[in-house]
Amino acid sequence: MKKLSARRRHPLAAVVVLLLALAATGGLYAAFAPADKAQADETAQSLAIDEGKKLYAVGCSSCHGTGGQGSSDGPSLVGVGAAAVDFQVGTGRMPLQQQGAQAPKKKVIYSQAQIDQLAAYIASLGAGPNIPTEKQVSPEGADIAKGGELFRTNCAQCHNFTGEGGALTHGKYAPSLEGVSPKHIYEAMQTGPQNMPSFPDTTMPEKAKKDIIAYLDAVNGEKTESPGGLKLGGLGPVSEGLFAWIFGLGALIAVAVWVAARTAKAKKS
Amino acid sequence: MSSQENPEENLPSEQESAHGAVAVADEADPFADPGLPPHEHRVQDIDEQAARRSERTVALLFTISMLATVAFIASFVAFPVDKSVYIWPIGHISALNFSLGMTLGIALFCIGAGAVHWARTLMSDVEVADDRHPIEAEPEVKAKVMADFAAGAKESQLGRRKLIRNTMFGALAMVPLSGVVLLRDLGPLPEDKLRHTLWSKGKLLVNMNTNEPLRPSDVQVGSLTFAKPEGLEEHDHDFQTQIAKAALMIVRIQPDNIKDKRELEWSHEGVVAYSKICTHVGCPISLYEQQTHHALCPCHQSTFDLSDGARVIFGPAGHALPQLKIGVNEEGYLEAHGDFDEPVGPAFWERG
Numbered sequence: 001m002k003k004l005s006a007r008r009r010h011p012l013a014a015v016v017v018l019l020l021a022l023a024a025t026g027g028l029y030a031a032f033a034p035a036d037k038a039q040a041d042e043t044a045q046s047l048a049i050d051e052g053k054k055l056y057a058v059g060c061s062s063c064h065g066t067g068g069q070g071s072s073d074g075p076s077l078v079g080v081g082a083a084a085v086d087f088q089v090g091t092g093r094m095p096l097q098q099q100g101a102q103a104p105k106k107k108v109i110y111s112q113a114q115i116d117q118l119a120a121y122i123a124s125l126g127a128g129p130n131i132p133t134e135k136q137v138s139p140e141g142a143d144i145a146k147g148g149e150l151f152r153t154n155c156a157q158c159h160n161f162t163g164e165g166g167a168l169t170h171g172k173y174a175p176s177l178e179g180v181s182p183k184h185i186y187e188a189m190q191t192g193p194q195n196m197p198s199f200p201d202t203t204m205p206e207k208a209k210k211d212i213i214a215y216l217d218a219v220n221g222e223k224t225e226s227p228g229g230l231k232l233g234g235l236g237p238v239s240e241g242l243f244a245w246i247f248g249l250g251a252l253i254a255v256a257v258w259v260a261a262r263t264a265k266a267k268k269s
Numbered sequence: 270m271s272s273q274e275n276p277e278e279n280l281p282s283e284q285e286s287a288h289g290a291v292a293v294a295d296e297a298d299p300f301a302d303p304g305l306p307p308h309e310h311r312v313q314d315i316d317e318q319a320a321r322r323s324e325r326t327v328a329l330l331f332t333i334s335m336l337a338t339v340a341f342i343a344s345f346v347a348f349p350v351d352k353s354v355y356i357w358p359i360g361h362i363s364a365l366n367f368s369l370g371m372t373l374g375i376a377l378f379c380i381g382a383g384a385v386h387w388a389r390t391l392m393s394d395v396e397v398a399d400d401r402h403p404i405e406a407e408p409e410v411k412a413k414v415m416a417d418f419a420a421g422a423k424e425s426q427l428g429r430r431k432l433i434r435n436t437m438f439g440a441l442a443m444v445p446l447s448g449v450v451l452l453r454d455l456g457p458l459p460e461d462k463l464r465h466t467l468w469s470k471g472k473l474l475v476n477m478n479t480n481e482p483l484r485p486s487d488v489q490v491g492s493l494t495f496a497k498p499e500g501l502e503e504h505d506h507d508f509q510t511q512i513a514k515a516a517l518m519i520v521r522i523q524p525d526n527i528k529d530k531r532e533l534e535w536s537h538e539g540v541v542a543y544s545k546i547c548t549h550v551g552c553p554i555s556l557y558e559q560q561t562h563h564a565l566c567p568c569h570q571s572t573f574d575l576s577d578g579a580r581v582i583f584g585p586a587g588h589a590l591p592q593l594k595i596g597v598n599e600e601g602y603l604e605a606h607g608d609f610d611e612p613v614g615p616a617f618w619e620r621g
Contacts, residue, residue, distance in 0.1 A: 153477055153495060157555045157567060168556060169565050169572055169583070195558035197493030197520070202486070204478050225353045229362035264389045266312045 052121025055114055059095050068125045073099070080191065081128020082119035087187035089115045091180075093194075101171030102194055129190045129200075136206060137182040139214035147215030150208050154199060162219040164234040168195065178220050182213045305396050313390045323390040330383035337376035344368035463620075464612045466498075466514040468593060473499035474517065474542065474603040482602045483519070488540050491559040494519040495545065498605070514613055516545035517593060518555055519603075522562055522576050529578030535594040537603065542593040543579050546614040547571055549586040564590070587616055 007013060057066065063074030070076030074096075077084075088094040092106040110118070119131060152161065160166050163177030172195055177185065189209050192198025199209070218224065220234075232239040295301075313320040348365040355361055406414075427434055473482040477495040488494055496517040501508060521540050527533045532541060543564075547554040552568035562576040571584030579590035591613050594606040612620055 150478060154493070157553070166567070168558060169561075169563055169570075172558065174556075192491045192559055195560045197557050197559040198489060198491050199494075200487075200489050200492055203476055203483070203488065203492060203494040208478055225361045225363075227353070227363035227366055229356070229359035229367065259385060259389075264311045264394070265309045266315055267309055 048117045048120040049124050052117035055118050077122050079126035079128045082123040082131045083129040083187040084191040085119040085122045086131045132186045137186040139217045142210040142214035144214045144218050147211030151212050151215050163216050327383045327387045330379045334376045334379035337372045341372035467511050468605045468608045470607045472605045475499050485540050488521045490521045493557045517542045518545045532578045535592050537596050542595050544591045544613040548588040551614040
């Protein structure tokens with residue numbers, strides 16, 4: 001203890017104390033964080049709504065209100081449907097870590113069973129889109145070319161031509177669609193998460209959604225190969241032009257300087 | 270370069286030959302022209318071995334270029350268009366693209382590199398000074414030209430026969446008119462095309478995705494739909510011309526949230542139809558944020574508030590997006606109540 005107090009005026013003492021305090025706060029938060037504590041047992045389907053309500057009360061009600069009616073910190077969840085819950089919680093966007101321009105995709109906290117329970121509870125508050133079935137979202141048998149057309153008409157303005165994403169206003173952005181599962185793409189179109197507009201079946205039928213998913217799988221999926229090699233972000237002429245100007249012209253100038261800098265004379269000066 | 274760094278070389282004692290003789294400043298001519306620095310030889314000028322080495326290097330570069338061209342043709346024949354290979358650090362790339370690019374690049378680069386090496390090491394590099402001619406002609410030449418011109422003018426009788434002179438001037442002045450008249454073929458004037466679109470009273474709003482007319486119940490709050498006028502089909506010869514003016518962006522906003530009175534009047538139960546063409550330079554604008562009701566243009570970031578008459582809230586656009594007045598017909602389909610009441614798209618000189 002004497003040793004410790006002798007160093008209390010060390011220039012780094014404040015930093016050390018700050019780090020310890022931060023670690024303690026973080027540790028305590030992690031230990032008592034609502035999401036981690038909310039353990040739900042495997043329950044029968046008939047109890048899913050009850051279980052979902054318990055999970056909701058612990059993990060979601062502080063922002064969305066005790067009955068899903070919404071508050072100044074979060075929108076009402078009445079009528080958003082199970083698909084919205086499956087998308088928001090299943091991609092880790094909810095529960096929200098902090099208020100900001102947009103909820104980012106992050107580590108998924110709940111298990112799929114818990115997400116289904118939450119979804120069942122939210123769906124019981126008001127009718128909304130259901131979680132799509134495997135068959136609904138499968139890109140098999142879909143028209144990729146038609147999907148490309150639909151994507152360019154409806155989606156490309158924000159998500160770019162091959163789903164690379166792009167910037168919106170005030171720090172908001174359209175995320176990249178690379179690696180997003182067909183189910184989540186379908187749910188996003190169906191429900192319109194955050195500032196994304198929705199594309200309900202009335203204006204974009206199920207078949208069209210499948211075509212779009214198939215197109216994304218073809219141009220931005222796991223097996224997609226870029227015939228040009230380096231994609232440079234897949235952003236089109238801007239990044240490609242910048243690359244050509246900086247590296248292409250830079251190499252030409254460097255070679256020209258190198259050639260001219262070396263004298264060909266026998267007598268080196 | 271060397272003459273500036275080693276001034277001693279310019280001293281008379283360093284001079285080897287008449288070439289590059291350097292004048293020395295003396296009292297009579299303190300600013301004498303120093304002339305060219307003495308010529309310095311390259312290794313290849315002195316050493317025949319080195320010259321042969323250079324010759325071989327140049328020939329090698331040209332040979333590599335030939336081989337690369339052969340490889341280009343071979344890879345064009347050999348690789349199927351969809352074969353993909355992994356090449357570090359580029360990643361997966363089409364084998365055909367990569368080999369064609371590499372071989373053509375090598376072939377061209379080696380011709381250039383060979384030519385540069387040839388010029389630098391073997392071609393003569395003796396400095397040559399070529400003095401400029403005086404621009405003015407000799408007085409005798411000038412006098413002869415003037416005399417010839419005067420004689421020619423006299424012989425042609427141009428000054429005497431005024432009728433010929435005047436008609437010739439007339440003919441020469443008229444000839445360029447032909448070219449001016451041809452400019453008419455640059456295209457018809459736009460007339461009132463910029464002020465009108467295909468929309469007219471009673472035309473149904475057709476969903477671009479399904480090609481079916483829209484009902485108000487199809488359009489949900491927070492959704493985004495693109496519509497075209499009834500009767501315009503994608504295979505029509507003027508589809509692009511017409512859709513470039515008539516494209517619509519349809520959203521639904523809770524009537525309580527619509528701030529602009531006219532927007533509410535021109536909507537149907539909160540379904541509003543706005544032109545999709547940005548009023549700045551005409552980009553298709555459809556980056557709609559459903560929570561804020563802002564539409565952002567991807568070209569220059571003009572932002573419009575669709576809940577407040579599509580007023581410009583940011584960016585270079587000068588006008589709000591034109592709104593189309595809509596309603597429902599007896600069968601319950603959304604229809605236009607006329608054309609836009611102002612020109613869509615970017616401003617133009619006579620827009621007013």
